[in-house]
Amino acid sequence: xxxxxxxxxxxAIKNIYARAWRIEAERQPAQVLDRTERANDDFPPIxxxxxxxxxxxxxxxAGFLDGEPHPAFRHFIIEGTSSTMVDPVxxxxxxxxVEWLSAPWAESRTRADSSTLESAHAELSRTDGAGDFPGPxxxxxxxxxxxxxxxxxxxxxxxxxxVRWQAPYRFTxxxxxxxxxxxxxxxxxxxxxxxxxxxxxxx
Numbered sequence: 001x002x003x004x005x006x007x008x009x010x011x012a013i014k015n016i017y018a019r020a021w022r023i024e025a026e027r028q029p030a031q032v033l034d035r036t037e038r039a040n041d042d043f044p045p046i047x048x049x050x051x052x053x054x055x056x057x058x059x060x061x062a063g064f065l066d067g068e069p070h071p072a073f074r075h076f077i078i079e080g081t082s083s084t085m086v087d088p089v090x091x092x093x094x095x096x097x098v099e100w101l102s103a104p105w106a107e108s109r110t111r112a113d114s115s116t117l118e119s120a121h122a123e124l125s126r127t128d129g130a131g132d133f134p135g136p137x138x139x140x141x142x143x144x145x146x147x148x149x150x151x152x153x154x155x156x157x158x159x160x161x162x163v164r165w166q167a168p169y170r171f172t173x174x175x176x177x178x179x180x181x182x183x184x185x186x187x188x189x190x191x192x193x194x195x196x197x198x199x200x201x202x203x
Contacts, residue, residue, distance in 0.1 A: 001033075001055060005045035013038055016046040018057045018074065022081060033076055033083045038062070040069045049198045053078045058198055061098070070095040073197055087111075088169035091195050093137050093147045096171040097161050101125050113164070113174045120176040124153060134158065137191035140184040146174065147191060148184035160184075169197070 001021075006014040020033040039045060039059040048057035054077060061072035072090060076083040085107070090096040100108050105121050112121070131153035140146035140162070149161040162175040162184070175181075 001048055001050045003046045003048050003057060005039070008041070012041050013062060014041055014045070015039070016059050018046065018048060018055070020050070020055050020076075020078065020083070022078065030081045032078050032081050035074060035076075037072070037074065039072075042069075047198050055083070056197065061102075070098065071194060072099060087171070088197065090171065091169050091197065092193070093163045093165055093171065093191055094133055094149045096163060097149045097151065097173075100161075100171075100173050108173070111172055113172050117173055117176065124156070124159060124176070126153065131156075136187060138184045139186040139188040139191070140181060141186060142183040146184070147188075148181050150180070169195075 002019045003017065005016045008014050016037050016039045018033060018035045019031065021029040022032050023029055033055055037059060040062055042060040046057055046059045048055070056073060056075045058071055058073050060069045062069055070090065070092070072095070073088050075086050075088055077086055089099045100111060101121070101124055105118055108121055109115065109118070131151055133150060134152045135150040138148045140148060143164070145164050145166055147163045147165055149163055151159050151161065153159065157178060160177045160180050161173060162177070162181055164172040164174050
C-alpha cells in the first residue's frame with residue numbers, strides 16, 4: 001500500500017491518495033485500489049493499515065461550518081484484483097451524517113434504509129460544508145440502536161436525521177424529518193467518543 005498527499009501550502013483542503021497492489025504468484029504487481037479523497041491539511045495527512053485482503057485508511061475530513069473537522073475512514077475488502085468499499089466510514093452518528101450527505105447517492109444508497117431517501121439526499125446533499133449541528137446527538141428510546149442527529153443547513157430549515165448505529169461502526173440512515181423524533185431525547189456520551197480504528201483491528 002502507498003499513501004500520499006498533495007503538496008501545497010499548509011492550512012488548506014487538499015487531495016490525499018491511497019493505492020494498493022497485489023503481488024501475483026509470478027511476482028507481477030496488480031493494482032487493486034486507487035482512491036483520492038479531499039482532506040484537511042493535517043499531520044499526518046493520511047494514516048493506513050494493511051491486512052490480507054483488507055485496506056483501511058483514515059484522514060481528517062471537513063465537517064460542517066462548526067469549526068470541527070472529523071476523522072473519516074475508508075475501508076476496502078480486496079478480492080482478486082478488485083476492491084469493494086465497506087463500513088466503517090465514520091465512528092460517530094453526526095460524522096456519519098456528514099459523510100452520507102457528502103457522498104454521491106451511489107455510495108450513500110448502500111447506507112440508506114430505503115431507496116425513498118434518495119429525494120432527501122438530492123435535496124440536502126452538499127459538499128460546501130455550509131451548515132452546522134445546532135443540537136446534541138440524542139439516543140432514541142424506540143430501538144436501542146437508533147439515534148437522532150440535528151442539522152441546520154445553509155438557507156434550509158433544520159433537519160433531523162434518524163440513524164441506526166450497529167456495533168461496532170455500521171451506520172444506516174433510516175429517516176429524515178423536519179421535526180424532532182419524539183422518542184429521541186436521551187443524552188448518551190457514546191455519541192461523542194472517537195476511536196482509533198487504525199489500531200483497533202476492525203475488519
